[in-house]
Amino acid sequence: MEGTGLLPTSIVMPDLKINPERLHADFVELAHIGATPEGGINRLALSANDIHARAWFADKVESAGLAVRDDDAGNLSGVLYSAEPGAKTLLLGSHLDSVPNGGQYDGSVGILCALECLRTLREADLDLPINVEVIDFTDDEGCWKSLFGCRALTGALAQEDLSAINYGEGSFRAALMQVGIDPRAIWRASRAPQSICGYLEVHIEQGPRLHREGVNIGVVSGIVGRTTHRVTFFGQAGHSGTTDMYKRRDALRGAALFIVRAHDLVRERYGDGIFNCGDVTVEPGMFNVIPSKACLTVEYRHVSEKLMAEMETAITSLAHQCAATYGLAVETEEIAHMPAASLAAGMIQLLEGVCDDLDLSHKRLVSYSGHAPQILADFTDTGMIFIPSVNGISHHPDEYTDWPDVVNGANVLLQAILRLAHRN
Amino acid sequence: MEGTGLLPTSIVMPDLKINPERLHADFVELAHIGATPEGGINRLALSANDIHARAWFADKVESAGLAVRDDDAGNLSGVLYSAEPGAKTLLLGSHLDSVPNGGQYDGSVGILCALECLRTLREADLDLPINVEVIDFTDDEGCWKSLFGCRALTGALAQEDLSAINYGEGSFRAALMQVGIDPRAIWRASRAPQSICGYLEVHIEQGPRLHREGVNIGVVSGIVGRTTHRVTFFGQAGHSGTTDMYKRRDALRGAALFIVRAHDLVRERYGDGIFNCGDVTVEPGMFNVIPSKACLTVEYRHVSEKLMAEMETAITSLAHQCAATYGLAVETEEIAHMPAASLAAGMIQLLEGVCDDLDLSHKRLVSYSGHAPQILADFTDTGMIFIPSVNGISHHPDEYTDWPDVVNGANVLLQAILRLAHRN
Numbered sequence: 001m002e003g004t005g006l007l008p009t010s011i012v013m014p015d016l017k018i019n020p021e022r023l024h025a026d027f028v029e030l031a032h033i034g035a036t037p038e039g040g041i042n043r044l045a046l047s048a049n050d051i052h053a054r055a056w057f058a059d060k061v062e063s064a065g066l067a068v069r070d071d072d073a074g075n076l077s078g079v080l081y082s083a084e085p086g087a088k089t090l091l092l093g094s095h096l097d098s099v100p101n102g103g104q105y106d107g108s109v110g111i112l113c114a115l116e117c118l119r120t121l122r123e124a125d126l127d128l129p130i131n132v133e134v135i136d137f138t139d140d141e142g143c144w145k146s147l148f149g150c151r152a153l154t155g156a157l158a159q160e161d162l163s164a165i166n167y168g169e170g171s172f173r174a175a176l177m178q179v180g181i182d183p184r185a186i187w188r189a190s191r192a193p194q195s196i197c198g199y200l201e202v203h204i205e206q207g208p209r210l211h212r213e214g215v216n217i218g219v220v221s222g223i224v225g226r227t228t229h230r231v232t233f234f235g236q237a238g239h240s241g242t243t244d245m246y247k248r249r250d251a252l253r254g255a256a257l258f259i260v261r262a263h264d265l266v267r268e269r270y271g272d273g274i275f276n277c278g279d280v281t282v283e284p285g286m287f288n289v290i291p292s293k294a295c296l297t298v299e300y301r302h303v304s305e306k307l308m309a310e311m312e313t314a315i316t317s318l319a320h321q322c323a324a325t326y327g328l329a330v331e332t333e334e335i336a337h338m339p340a341a342s343l344a345a346g347m348i349q350l351l352e353g354v355c356d357d358l359d360l361s362h363k364r365l366v367s368y369s370g371h372a373p374q375i376l377a378d379f380t381d382t383g384m385i386f387i388p389s390v391n392g393i394s395h396h397p398d399e400y401t402d403w404p405d406v407v408n409g410a411n412v413l414l415q416a417i418l419r420l421a422h423r424n
Numbered sequence: 425m426e427g428t429g430l431l432p433t434s435i436v437m438p439d440l441k442i443n444p445e446r447l448h449a450d451f452v453e454l455a456h457i458g459a460t461p462e463g464g465i466n467r468l469a470l471s472a473n474d475i476h477a478r479a480w481f482a483d484k485v486e487s488a489g490l491a492v493r494d495d496d497a498g499n500l501s502g503v504l505y506s507a508e509p510g511a512k513t514l515l516l517g518s519h520l521d522s523v524p525n526g527g528q529y530d531g532s533v534g535i536l537c538a539l540e541c542l543r544t545l546r547e548a549d550l551d552l553p554i555n556v557e558v559i560d561f562t563d564d565e566g567c568w569k570s571l572f573g574c575r576a577l578t579g580a581l582a583q584e585d586l587s588a589i590n591y592g593e594g595s596f597r598a599a600l601m602q603v604g605i606d607p608r609a610i611w612r613a614s615r616a617p618q619s620i621c622g623y624l625e626v627h628i629e630q631g632p633r634l635h636r637e638g639v640n641i642g643v644v645s646g647i648v649g650r651t652t653h654r655v656t657f658f659g660q661a662g663h664s665g666t667t668d669m670y671k672r673r674d675a676l677r678g679a680a681l682f683i684v685r686a687h688d689l690v691r692e693r694y695g696d697g698i699f700n701c702g703d704v705t706v707e708p709g710m711f712n713v714i715p716s717k718a719c720l721t722v723e724y725r726h727v728s729e730k731l732m733a734e735m736e737t738a739i740t741s742l743a744h745q746c747a748a749t750y751g752l753a754v755e756t757e758e759i760a761h762m763p764a765a766s767l768a769a770g771m772i773q774l775l776e777g778v779c780d781d782l783d784l785s786h787k788r789l790v791s792y793s794g795h796a797p798q799i800l801a802d803f804t805d806t807g808m809i810f811i812p813s814v815n816g817i818s819h820h821p822d823e824y825t826d827w828p829d830v831v832n833g834a835n836v837l838l839q840a841i842l843r844l845a846h847r848n
Contacts, residue, residue: 205666206666207668208668239792241650242792242793242818243816244631244632245690247632256680256681257680260677260684266669275669276674278664278676278710278711280704285703286703287700288700290702301665370665392668394666
């Protein structure tokens with residue numbers, strides 16, 4: 001994945017800019033599709049609103065004179081084809097789907113900035129040596145299966161995922177078929193890595209760092225890995241009044257100690273790491289019975305796979321210590337693991353060069369949320385451009401980005417496309 | 425409630441003993457009613473099994489030549505009436521109902537020991553100056569309304585309890601009516617305190633102290649008060665990956681700190697106090713969302729009402745400290761409060777004297793579980809006799825007491841009746 005060969009040797013059309021008003025008009029139109037009373041967006045993957053947004057996108061692609069393309073996983077694209085036979089394709093992605101009552105920017109700005117870049121390039125009548133393709137990935141938010149579309153495209157859907165869709169996950173299968181996707185043909189969405197020359201995505205930061213520091217652009221250096229565990233403490237139920245206070249084996253007491261210490265441990269030892277305990281269920285859960293069982297959902301994230309492994313060891317060991325403190329047993333079970341991804345060094349340097357030339361302040365950032373580039377990074381040279389989120393609010397109707405920041409993101413993407421095109 | 429006037433001046437029939445085989449035969453018969461496959465008992469109050477046990481009890485009362493008595497709260501008694509007009513009544517109580525899949529001893533041994541005492545007294549053909557009444561209190565275990573029967577008898581059911589039964593609690597009302605109890609007449613079950621000269625109850629300890637120390641009899645000095653609170657921590661939901669780790673307002677983190685510290689606080693400052701957090705519910709409860717709300721069910725117990733009040737202040741203050749530590753808000757709400765009860769000093773001394781005379785080792789104990797004497801103590805001179813529970817197991821099919829310990833309890837009760845009769 002080293003991308004140093006992609007370093008630009010010259011710059012073509014450094015003054016080419018996207019059309020901010022046209023981009024804004026698109027943004028306003030799209031924000032009406034699935035709008036909620038609170039000012040958010042409901043466009044769950046494969047829902048009527050999602051399909052409505054896709055139809056709107058396909059119309060925009062056609063009216064811009066670009067080619068509409070789709071694949072067997074429902075990924076929907078607009079392509080500016082190169083005249084050169086056998087040209088490779090630069091993918092520019094994001095997603096039109098949203099979480100329930102999500103924000104207007106997440107996903108949408110990535111699609112709209114890329115679409116605007118393609119329109120700008122077409123109007124400039126450039127003869128590019130590569131195909132440039134804006135792609136809407138199916139179910140990026142994981143309403144059905146997290147990062148489904150980009151995993152299908154990169155061949156990262158395991159055989160067991162495909163089997164589950166065909167034989168187990170009836171409601172997902174029905175949702176796919178309802179929109180014309182044949183579950184048995186999903187595998188055909190995968191593309192040959194040698195046909196792709198890179199992947200770029202503009203996205204809001206979904207965190208407060210750029211906004212707080214007044215930085216224009218975040219150049220994403222890596223995306224955190226995420227591991228989810230179920231941690232279950234086992235004690236012994238008993239009458240809360242009559243059981244000796246010094247002989248209790250209270251599962252919740254051990255679980256509470258673990259929650260407190262795990263938060264402290266991650267902050268003390270893994271400064272860039274993230275820990276969350278999002279839920280606890282207690283059995284038998286009666287006010288006058290000592291808890292016999294406390295089951296926690298625990299998640300941790302780090303950008304370094306090595307430190308992820310260390311965190312796992314430390315957190316598991318802590319769970320055992322806390323259990324031993326109160327005479328409990330403990331079991332930990334991995335529910336999910338999404339590995340950490342480092343983005344291509346060449347892409348990072350290219351994007352930083354573009355920012356410098358556009359006089360935009362920039363900063364390398366780790367992404368603490370999962371994104372398609374996490375999947376694409378193993379498949380092709382991948383870069384990601386963050387723009388500021390006001391107060392870092394995301395997945396919420398209050399999600400907001402100042403319009404000039406969106407325009408900056410689009411212009412960085414445009415110049416990055418030109419540099420990559422020049423190198424291929 | 426000082427009972428020093430009850431101190432015995434002489435002893436009548438110190439060699440009178442109950443019939444252990446007859447008592448055991450009763451125990452075996454009763455244990456069949458509502459028996460579960462695990463060896464436990466299902467006799468929820470007002471259920472068919474409870475009614476079956478009551479009918480069995482009434483038969484036993486009648487065949488012993490005692491009078492059957494019932495009242496408008498469904499309390500069912502066998503009475504050995506005195507020949508003296510205007511004689512006061514000594515109540516000997518417990519309950520035939522059980523918790524779901526409870527043990528064979530809880531409640532039952534109290535009724536059976538008292539019944540056996542009455543039979544023994546009748547056979548001895550004594551002319552007692554008091555009526556002696558064995559009473560089965562309705563719904564002692566609180567399947568419908570905790571300590572319902574004894575609260576009705578002592579007039580401790582508040583007007584709002586009665587209104588709730590008549591106008592709100594439809595299923596309880598239906599259950600009462602199905603067994604012939606008129607909900608509008610419950611108030612008539614209350615008795616005049618001056619008609620009662622005392623209350624005694626034999627009960628298994630439901631804790632391990634007597635069994636562990638090899639002591640025959642526990643003389644209960646007081647019953648802990650119990651307060652139940654709902655403690656709710658309020659934080660702010662957010663994306664578990666992208667929200668700054670140092671700016672999170674994680675409701676569950678504060679709740680966990682509170683659970684850990686409250687357990688430590690009660691052990692450090694209130695050696696005889698009890699603390700339990702029996703349940704936690706988390707909102708939104710998703711693995712990748714910072715908890716915005718954590719609601720705990722918290723219960724504490726102490727035999728001193730003064731220290732109960734201190735504990736309440738300390739625990740509430742701790743909740744606020746823990747909330748402040750992580751920038752949270754907290755609300756505490758009292759769900760229930762059952763005041764602590766001190767049993768009559770005269771009864772305690774009388775029971776200790778009986779044990780000494782019977783060569784039984786004894787020990788003053790606080791009861792950490794609620795019992796009818798908690799209600800009766802405000803109404804009449806009340807004493808309670810604990811017999812050992814093997815390993816303290818209770819409310820469970822494994823509940824067990826060695827038979828000689830049950831016999832000891834019955835004989836202590838018998839001699840206590842004689843002493844009290846002599847004093848009246």
